[in-house]
Amino acid sequence: MTTAEQFDKELNPWEQQAARFDTATTKLKLDEGLISVLRVPAREVTVNIPVSMDTGKIRMFTGYRVQHSFARGPAKGGVRFSPEVSLDEVRALAAWMTWKCAVVNIPFGGAKGGIICDPKTMSMGELERMTRRYTAELMEFIGPEKDVPAPDVNTNEQTMAWMMDTYSMHMRMTVNAVVTGKPLNMGGSRGRREATGRGVMITADQCLKKFNMSRESTRVIVQGFGNVGSNAAQLMHQAGYKVIGIGEWDGGLHNVNGIDINALVDYKAHNGSIHGFPGAEKAATADLMIADCDVLIPAATENVITTKNAEKVKARIIVEGANGPTTSGADEILNDKKVFVMPDILANAGGVTVSYFEWVQDRQGYFWKESVVNEQLEHIMVSSFEDVVNMSEQHNVPNRIGAYMLAIDRVAYTIRQRGIYA
Template identity: 70%
Template structure:
């Protein structure tokens, strides 16, 4: 591989494009379809004013990228963060296309974001910003067009505001325009735990595939938000030993396993995992490279790069986050024979449960949590098998296999539909 800078390595759009190109080449994808699938269908940038609590008018920049509509409406989260960029949103939208195709649900990919720091904004400011952002892109949203969901910096309250704003513009209640809503206004049981649950399911399948035992299997999780905490809790219940938790402000380590329910309760009380007495303090960066059986990066992009990949000691890396491993790091991990469960499979539990929510809203009939979980487990286990079989059949790693499987499914749909001209 040609020498690249760290900035190029961690650019999410470049990382996604490099993997897409490699997989498309392996598939001998038609050149025209290659061009159709490589670029988003639509990129929306909006600049809009919001009245702040102190009377100032602040300008915000928002994005919504719709990568593909071939298999259904665009689907993907909205994130609020200071470092949101068009390249990031563009990459995340394309990953959503492949993620939906890997688990074979009828959505294309979308993603949105607003450049802001939600931690420094009041509830009123967040609501006004959310409603104005929604109004700016309202013509591009809808149950058959584009269905947002929560992501970094957003939650079910933000989804409720988006749903309400869209409904006001439509002059009727449209619950199915977003997913990840409160259960009282059309949300789904099991949705909040779904991404973490999906992580636990694919880890189970990986252990079966590699003939490894689940009881006492040592796990380190980077990120203790919704995905990381739910994965940790579910996996502990199944017999996994969670020996390390790494957060942005510090980490915890205990060789005999951390009591996850106690840690969740402690974090809720104190707002941080720091100071938890039943585990040793640990450096978060070092925890990533600590000996374990499964490493789960479940926070943000680009945590495994060329700078630390050679020191990863895990047998399995299960990507609970989107884009946590760079393409350069992939090559290093492949040489070390680390078994990767790629993000577009590993964290697809969230979008799968979002699909269930969308279906329930449109039916006006809501499922018991046991039904949601049963359906989720089945889809994730089947999708894991599809990716591993594809990997073995084509002699590629799991990530490229997942891309090839997804690209093939979307390409077949486009060929069946034809090109409208």
């Protein structure tokens, strides 16, 4: 295998997920039959959907929905719209959702969906027609007891509203619980929009406690300023952390004395970009990833910490706000450097945890105060952090492998109890 082929394999999310899975199952000494069940998705659906474009022409789009596991409950996972969507990516994300839900011990399995498209070039009408047709094609596979979609990359509350309405029209009744991440007036949960970012902050707080560090003396760099990154940065800034760097796909900002994140959020809302913000200097995002800091939060896309830059990472702690931001090859380098990595399947689980709360509220028809949502989220994130660290220390493995072991063991235990239907 050439160096280029090796690096391509390193960047393949399904290969990365499988590498961690294999390491964890070997440590757990699981039965080969159970491993074969856990290794592959339960179902993969590919749909080719026609959409009437604003020009009057019909265009075909390809979409996927992968349901990895139903062992612990309905499948759960986001839907993303992106030109980079691939079946391998969706497979990996579905498996990560299974492990994520098991790490925080909520009664879901994992799923993920996506449509290959460039939403930046599409009108609202085109996006709505594409979303509704995608939902209609998946009617028999989704539902409150089957599979519950949510927002992801380039999708939002409006996307979920379209999905819920399409499903409800086919069911001839309003079914709020078919998706999460909805607008509040349609059965959404208070605290859902900030949940992933809040979970990242709670995880960072627990890391600081472990190393006897204070928020005020902790320098943070956040890569990504979308929903997860902006909320994590703003919440951490308000809590006293010193956020010294923000990186976006087209460049970033740096200020060793700290960036006023509240002002930056307002600036981006008015200008559509972080660029030109007067309270920080321009910086390359690639440089920010290896800049001097205490906590690094990759909160955008996959594969931003690889074998090509991991050796240069100076952060003491990495809290993964994105899915799959660190490759398995990079993990080995970071582990040798004694970097304390809190993996995605724990650190960004705040979103799916509050999605679970939303699903519960929809099903019971009673909605909680935001303070209750945040209190319950913190309880789950803190106890899950302790479970992961305990598993890691007990087996002398990195936190990521400890999290995988914890999750896989919980899913495997349920499968053993349920048995194999034949």
